[in-house]
Amino acid sequence: MRLRRDTLKNPQQELRIFRSRSLLAALVVTTLTGLLMGRLGYLQVVQHEVYTTRSEKNRVRVEPLPPTRGLIHDRNGVLLADNRPTYNLMLIRERVEDVDATLRQLEELLELSEEEADAIRVRAGQRQRPFQPALLLSDLDEDQIARLAVNRHRLPGVEVEAQLLRYYPDAEIMAHALGYVGRINAEELKSLDAGRYAGTHFIGKTGVERYYEDLLHGQAGLRKVETNARGRVLQELGRTDPVPGKDLTLTLDKELQTLAYELLEERRGSIVAIAPQTGEILAMVSAPGFDSNRFVTGIDVSTYRGLQEDLDLPLFNRAIRGHYPPGSTIKPFLALAGLAEGEITPEETIYDPGYFQLPNDSRRYRNWLRWGHGRVDLERSIAVSNNTYYYSLAHELGIDRLHERMSALGFGQRVAHDVQGESPGLMPSREWKRGRFDQPWYPGETLSVGIGQGYWQVTPLQLATATAVLANRGEWVKPRLARRIGDEPVPVELPETPPDITVENDDWWDRIFSGMEKVVSGHEGTARRTGEGLEYRMGGKSGTAQVFSLGQDQRYDAEELAERLRDHALFVAFAPLEDPEIAVAVIVENAGGGSAHAAHLARAMTDAWLLEEEEVPDVDELRETMETDDGSVAGN
Known part of the structure; x- marks a missing residue:
């Protein structure tokens, strides 16, 4: 115990301990101070430019300026696709600390439905370029804008951006022809030019909007802005203005397009009208239509599902993708092929007992008029739509020559210059059947x-095009939808136009035209009531296409069939006969005979195009004068 007391009370020992501890503390402080000063020197001297640049980027940023999309007008300058001002909700993910928390705030603040909340979460998660705003909601209303403005301080990285949004004044009538724009999806983003589409959230999806996307879109610009610590813009430091897209003037006539849509009376079908000499598509309607404006901002799931499940298929463009048997509308084209191949002459006749039989075959291929038409020549065969004449002609020509001649008229191929999504239809051949069914072709x-x-399937656009070529006496003018791009007219002579159809004797055209005129004006014409009161000469041809096949001895009775199993009604026409200005193809699904249910629609279209407004007959009056369907098949 004594030794311990002496040690604790040793002043020299305590002094040594104090000095060593003080030295160690000073050494630690000096070392830490040196490290701190060294780091400060490194950051302020060596890394000076790096952090100056970062600071500048926090204060100054470059923003894209989307271009104004080009407008679309009809041939008379009527606006078909406009741009209207709207406010959109944008999110810059790089400026948001917690994206999920921000999205929850937005859901509560804007009182979004569950479907809308899911939609903005998907859009917020889609791949975007760095600092590229993601479009969460389009077309905000005043109440939503006010709520966002009041809570702006709570939502860093969230902006309300004023932009122009596509708007279609006549959405339902023009939906299939114009198409529509929609949000750029992840797949499209991969292939788009990053600079040109910077700041752009919409792109043409279908129709004219898609085909002419490159011209309508324009070129994005840039602006350099100064921001505060929260990323809010304080002032603009400089800009490169965007280049607006080019305006587009179409060949469509809005009034004629509207008339065609109204003529179908909410029936399923299509009407296509073409100016033969220029190839301008004057009307191209598919009915029923749909409201294309719903697709611009993003259609909700339930509405889209309703359109998809609708039995009338409003989203399906019948004018360019609908496949229909052409029925008797193709008889003038077959007559032309028979003349060109030397199998018939205009004066040659056959006797029709009401049916045709192949050699060594007991089966009877019946004429639509069961007791037959008696003696029939070329003109009468067209006027009365005699089947027996064309059974015989087809047998003489054979499928190989038929395929070649009909392909030259555009059947079985895409015919238009700028119609996006057009189907080639089907012109059958031996090779096609062998490849499709691994079977030979039968007589x-x-x-x-x-x-x-x-097997023959045509689209309404193909049928109208072939009728225009016939009206032109074989001269091919490729159909087109664009009349002017900006101030530059689209040329009539377009690339990849098929060669003209030539015949040895120009009188043959007159004989075919005469037969078609007798369809609407002759005393035996299948659509003779259509020609009553005509103030010009018109050529036409009716057709009735079977939806399902009948047995050899079965009779067609529309009243006993479900509506969707009834025949399709078809009619083609052109006028005036001596100098055609319009060619029309009409298809009305499950309506019955073409003479009774399609001819008056074609007449109304030609009247509207050729006559003054006060001279155009009332459509309802025309309809009342039409013959009723007699239940015959594939002939009238």
């Missing part, structure tokens, strides 16, 4: 093709 199938039945 009876050639007879079916001879009256526009069997």
Whole structure:
């Protein structure tokens, strides 16, 4: 115990301990101070430019300026696709600390439905370029804008941006022809030019909007802005203005397009009208239509599902993708092929007992008039739509020559210059059947093709195009939708236009035209009531296309069939006969005979185009004068 007391009370020992501890503390402080000063020197001297640049980027940023999309007008300058001002909700993810928390705030603040909340979460998560705003909601209303403005301080990285949004004044009538724009998706983003589409959230999806996307879109610009610590813009430091897209003037006539849509009376079908000499598509309607404006801002799931599940298929463009047997509308084209191949002459006649039989075959291929038409020549065969004449002609030509001649008229191929999504239809051949079914071609199938039945499938646009080529006496002018791009007219002579159709004797055109005129004006014409009161000469041809096949001895009775199993009604026409200005193809699904249910629609279209407004007959009056469907098949 004594030793311990002496040690604790040793002043020299305590002094040594104090000095060593003080030295160690000073050494630690000096070392730490040196490290701190060294780091400060490194950051302020060595890394000076790096952090100056970062600071500048926090204060100054470059923002894209989306271009104004080009407007679309009809041939008379009527606006078909406009840009209206709107406010959009944008999110810059790089400026948001917690994206999920911000999205929850937005859901509560804007009182979004569950579907809308899911939609903005998906859009917020889509791949974007760094600092590229993601479009969460379009077309905000005043109440939503006010709520966002009041809570702006709580939502860093969230902006309300004023932009122009596509708007279609006649959405339902023009939906299929114009198409629509929609939000750029992840797949499209991969292939788009990053500079040109900077700041752009919409792109053409279908129709004219898609085909002419490159011209309508324009070129994005840039602006350099100064921001505060929260990323809010304080002032603009400089800009490169965007280049607006080019305006587009179409060949469509809005009034004629509207008339065609109204003529279909909410029936399923299509009407296409073409100016033969220029190839300008004057009207191209598919009914029923849909409101294309719903797709611009993003259609909700329930509405889209309703459109998809609608039995009338409003989203399906019948004018360019609908496949229909052409029925008897193709008889003038077959007559032309028979003349060109030397199998018939205009004066040559056949006797029609009401049916045709192949050699060594007991089956009877019946005429639509069961007791027959008696003696029939070329003109009368067209006027009365005699099947037996064309069974015989098809048998003589054979499927190989039929395929070649009909392909030259545009059947089985895409015919238009700038119609996005056009289907080639189907012009059957031996090779096609062998490849499709691994079966040979049978003679009876050639007879079916001879009256526009069997495997042969056409689109309304193809049928109108072939009628225009016929009206032009074989001169091909490729159909088109664009009349002017900006101030530059689209040329009539377009690339990849098929070669003209030539015949040895120009009188043959007159004989075919005469037969078609007798369809609407002759005393035996299948659509003779259509020609009553005509103030010009018109050529036409009716057609009735079977939806399902009848047995040899079965009779067609529309009243006993479900509506969707009834025949399609078809009619093609052009006028005036001596100098055609319009060619029309009409298809009305499940309506019955073409003479009774499609001819008056074609007449109304030609009247509207050729006559003064006060001279155009009332459509309802025309409809009342039409013949009723007699239940015959594939002939009238």
